[in-house]
Amino acid sequence: QQQVKQSPQSLIVQKGGISIINCAYENTAFDYFPWYQQFPGKGPALLIAIRPDVSEKKEGRFTISFNKSAKQFSLHIMDSQPGDSATYFCAARNQQGGTSYGKLTFGQGTILTVHP
């Protein structure tokens, strides 16, 4: 059972366009939502993250929008560049401790291709 559902599977955008990736979750115990960027043969790298007490967070060209009532969050990449071409994973974590100690549950990933 996929606890974090991500869409689309793949996305093609022209340079300068906006890339939008969506995620939805079921577990209301999740309280930390990071986005990771992964290039081929490399490990996932943290891009941006949000907590559910905030509806939006922006860092440069990257923005996370969070809708707690709908249990959805999305990544917007403004002015997309060819160098942004990578696989993007949303993730969720129960940071309330117990025995979870911060393990991440990932979405299925989105392969983003930005054409020049």
Added chain:
Amino acid sequence: AAGVIQSPRHLIKEKRETATLKCYPIPRHDTVYWYQQGPGQDPQFLISFYEKMQSDKGSIPDRFSAQQFSDYHSELNMSSLELGDSALYFCASSLVDSGANVLTFGAGSRLTVL
């Protein structure tokens, strides 16, 4: 800045053989996580250690075991390898006690089982 170091980067084994992957976390990080990523798949959580004690367990096969040593490095041991074990194995570390608890991933070890 120091990152998470994984070795070996690539490993080729035959079916039924044994493999050991090593992970050296970022200095002073107190938690290590192991993830398995199959081709075109999302990373799946295997196991984690907090201060050298197993803290959480995911979908790790019984043929796999892991431990964290006194110097905080961790090893993932995989026995009776199967073709389906071919994957990228990532180690990540974090400082849980900092409150921020950001996971930093290593570059991964690619295991190929023939």
